Amino acid sequence: MNWGRVGSAPFFEIFSLRTEGTYLNHRKRESFRQFMNKESTAGFVFSLPFTIGFFVFMVVPMGLSLFYSFCDYNILAPPVFVGAKNYIKMFTDDVIFLKTIGVTFYFALVSVPLRLVFALMVALILYKTTRITGFYRAAYYLPSIIGGSVAVAILWKRMFATDGVVNQLLRLSGVNSSFPWLGNVNTAIWTLIILAVWQFGSSMLIFLSSLKQIPVTLYEAARVDGAGKVSQFFRITLPLLTPTIFFNLVMQMINGFLAFTQCFIITQGKPLNSTLFYTVYMYQQSFEFYNTGYGAALAWVMLAIIGFITMILFATKRFWVYTGGV
Amino acid sequence: MKTKKRMGDIVYHILVCGFGLIMVYPLIWMIMSSFKETSTIFTTAGQLIPKKFVLTNYATGWRGFAKTGFVVFFRNSFFIAVVATLGTVFSSAFVAYGLARCKFFGRKFLFVAMLLSMMLPAQVLMIPQYLWFQKLGWVGSYRPLIIPYYFAIQGFFIYLMINFIDGIPRELDEAAKIDGCSYYSIFARIMLPLITPAMITASIFSFMWRWDDFLSALLYVNESAKYPVSLALKLFSDPGSSSDYGAMFAMATLSILPAVIIFICLQKYLVEGISTSGLKG
Numbered sequence: 001m002n003w004g005r006v007g008s009a010p011f012f013e014i015f016s017l018r019t020e021g022t023y024l025n026h027r028k029r030e031s032f033r034q035f036m037n038k039e040s041t042a043g044f045v046f047s048l049p050f051t052i053g054f055f056v057f058m059v060v061p062m063g064l065s066l067f068y069s070f071c072d073y074n075i076l077a078p079p080v081f082v083g084a085k086n087y088i089k090m091f092t093d094d095v096i097f098l099k100t101i102g103v104t105f106y107f108a109l110v111s112v113p114l115r116l117v118f119a120l121m122v123a124l125i126l127y128k129t130t131r132i133t134g135f136y137r138a139a140y141y142l143p144s145i146i147g148g149s150v151a152v153a154i155l156w157k158r159m160f161a162t163d164g165v166v167n168q169l170l171r172l173s174g175v176n177s178s179f180p181w182l183g184n185v186n187t188a189i190w191t192l193i194i195l196a197v198w199q200f201g202s203s204m205l206i207f208l209s210s211l212k213q214i215p216v217t218l219y220e221a222a223r224v225d226g227a228g229k230v231s232q233f234f235r236i237t238l239p240l241l242t243p244t245i246f247f248n249l250v251m252q253m254i255n256g257f258l259a260f261t262q263c264f265i266i267t268q269g270k271p272l273n274s275t276l277f278y279t280v281y282m283y284q285q286s287f288e289f290y291n292t293g294y295g296a297a298l299a300w301v302m303l304a305i306i307g308f309i310t311m312i313l314f315a316t317k318r319f320w321v322y323t324g325g326v
Numbered sequence: 327m328k329t330k331k332r333m334g335d336i337v338y339h340i341l342v343c344g345f346g347l348i349m350v351y352p353l354i355w356m357i358m359s360s361f362k363e364t365s366t367i368f369t370t371a372g373q374l375i376p377k378k379f380v381l382t383n384y385a386t387g388w389r390g391f392a393k394t395g396f397v398v399f400f401r402n403s404f405f406i407a408v409v410a411t412l413g414t415v416f417s418s419a420f421v422a423y424g425l426a427r428c429k430f431f432g433r434k435f436l437f438v439a440m441l442l443s444m445m446l447p448a449q450v451l452m453i454p455q456y457l458w459f460q461k462l463g464w465v466g467s468y469r470p471l472i473i474p475y476y477f478a479i480q481g482f483f484i485y486l487m488i489n490f491i492d493g494i495p496r497e498l499d500e501a502a503k504i505d506g507c508s509y510y511s512i513f514a515r516i517m518l519p520l521i522t523p524a525m526i527t528a529s530i531f532s533f534m535w536r537w538d539d540f541l542s543a544l545l546y547v548n549e550s551a552k553y554p555v556s557l558a559l560k561l562f563s564d565p566g567s568s569s570d571y572g573a574m575f576a577m578a579t580l581s582i583l584p585a586v587i588i589f590i591c592l593q594k595y596l597v598e599g600i601s602t603s604g605l606k607g
Contacts, residue, residue, distance in 0.1 A: 033508075036508075036510075037508045037509060037510075039428050039429060039430065039509070040428070040429070040430040040431060041430075042424065042428050042430075042508075042509035042510070043424045043425075043427075043428025043429065043430030043433060044424075044430050044431070044432070045424070045510075046420055046421060046423055046424020046425070046428060046509075046513070047421050047424040047425055047430075047432075047433075047436050049417045049420060049421055049476070049477045049478045050417075050421040050436060050439070050440070050477065050478040050479070050484065051432075051436065052477055053417075053474065053476075053477025053478055053479045054436075054439045054443060054477075054479070056477070057455065057458075057474045057477060057479050058442075058443060058446065058451065058479070060458060061451060061454035061455045061457065061458040062451070062454050064454060064457055064458055064461075065453055065454035065457060068457060075457075075460065122345075125338075125342060126342075128338075130339075132339075136342050136343075136346055137597075138589075138593065139346035139347075139349055139350050140346060140349055141589075141597075142349075142350060142353070142586075142589060143349055143350070143353070145534070145585050145586075145589050145596070146353075146538075146582045146585050146586065148538050149537075149538045149556065149581065149582055149585070150538070150540050150555075150556045150557075150559045150560050150578075150581070151356075151559060151578035151579070151581045151582045152352075152578075152582070153560075154559065154560075154563045154574065154578055155352060155353075155355075155356045155575070155578060156352075157563075158571065158575075159352060159355075161368075163368045163371070164368070164371065165352075165355055165371040165372070168368075168371040168372040169371075169372055171372065172372045198349070198352075202600050205597055205600045205601050206600060206601055208601065209601030254445070254447065255447070258447050258448075258449040258450070260449055260541055261540045261541065264540075265540075265560055265563075279449045279452075282449075282452070282453065283452070286453050286456070287456075287545070292453065292457065295453045296453050296454065296457070298453075299450055299451075299452070299453045299454060302449075302450055303446075303450050306447075306450070310445075
């Protein structure tokens with residue numbers, strides 16, 4: 001069907017020597033076309049893929065898992081309704097659950113602010129454009145592009161191994177080190193934090209683009225008034241960047257809580273669950289121990305936690321985010 | 327005064343360069359290690375440049391494991407990434423046009439749903455979707471990795487394109503409408519050509535995400551001949567299946583090659599995508 005000729009056909013139709021029946025048929029098709037081309041119909045048709053996708057791939061699975069979270073279910077046998085047992089067990093009878101919450105919070109609360117500080121610092125440094133700024137920007141940004149890949153996770157695991165490059169470099173610089181970075185309860189989590197901070201590139205780019213939007217006239221005026229570099233930063237740059245910082249903080253916090261691949265490949269939660277991320281624990285419960293009902297409950301609690309954190313961040317927004325415009 | 331400024335510049339460049347070097351050092355180390363003889367990688371981990379450049383690691387790695395060569399894994403990854411990307415980009419453009427230019431019942435609700443789908447991350451959906459796909463009988467095939475993307479489920483891309491369409495003057499649509507164009511041909515003949523930059527940006531990100539995607543391959547693909555590179559690499563590196571670190575680094579280097587090539591050639595689109603809509607890299 002050619003959608004392009006709506007409205008032009010009937011005029012010629014009157015002069016054509018067709019029988020009454022086909023004419024009426026044609027009228028019907030015309031009115032169907034007109035119906036399809038109404039703004040409300042078109043909008044409905046265009047958004048249909050998403051409407052279907054949203055229900056079929058998000059709402060239904062979430063609903064299904066809400067039901068399973070109240071069941072004893074292991075994929076193989078049919079689910080048995082047990083009420084809130086899974087949720088109660090989580091908070092009263094699962095030490096590892098509490099441990100993973102602690103580990104995940106620690107990881108997110110340390111790595112996200114560190115990453116943002118790095119991103120902001122480097123953005124400020126690269127703000128000054130020279131001929132090779134593009135090259136520098138690329139070097140700092142490259143790790144974020146590939147940081148989520150399995151290749152980098154494998155590399156990281158080998159770098160921090162006892163005979164890995166980190167210890168070798170330490171040895172070269174005189175420290176006789178064969179420290180098991182990944183085997184120590186205190187340092188293992190830091191290998192993951194360093195990996196996360198290493199990928200500050202995309203936050204840096206966001207900072208760079210909002211730095212460029214701050215009008216130069218503001219700085220000129222400040223200079224005339226006798227403000228130094230430091231007070232320019234704290235009184236102009238930082239306040240005007242707070243919306244960007246806020247956006248970055250929310251997005252990165254959510255992602256921080258959901259880190260999976262890196263932990264799954266590099267540490268598997270070892271040693272002694274000191275690096276066991278929530279998502280990895282959820283995976284283990286559902287697909288390694290086949291406590292799928294329990295895993296579904298864990299997923300819902302995770303969603304609640306993320307929602308809660310986002311809410312807290314939004315609640316603090318009015319105290320420190322500048323929204324007055326330039 | 328001038329020399330002082332000169333000195334400052336030099337210090338600046340040395341610092342920025344040095345720090346940049348630390349940033350990329352792990353990657354350079356991996357690439358260099360892949361050219362070292364596999365027995366010498368860890369004994370000479372401290373020195374960057376291999377004494378003798380060898381390509382044997384690539385040859386042994388390429389042979390793969392479980393009777394499947396890496397050529398198969400790469401082909402699988404390309405297939406999944408390309409097909410899923412086509413789906414997500416076109417369906418997102420379609421939906422974005424409707425949401426940006428038409429007023430209809432339920433539009434507000436869909437906007438909220440879109441924002442929700444942006445916020446709702448894959449990891450939370452991991453178990454719910456697995457249970458659902460299992461009910462549908464999709465587990466063990468590529469269907470969970472591809473079909474959902476044909477329904478514009480990545481809100482980020484819809485959002486990106488709505489922003490882009492909002493920047494296109496409505497007069498264009500109006501003029502086309504007066505000339506007898508329907509909404510559908512406005513989309514096909516006017517919008518699609520105009521939003522190509524946004525579609526390219528979305529394609530790049532989608533391709534890289536699908537290429538790196540490890541979690542869904544881990545959940546849904548259970549036949550070694552169907553593994554994508556990410557999953558194959560993980561199993562290749564597991565202790566027991568291989569302790570040939572040279573081959574492992576060689577394959578790891580190859581697996582990041584597509585992302586690096588995209589990064590070098592299409593950096594402009596990447597930077598734009600991140601700085602205008604906060605897509606994460």
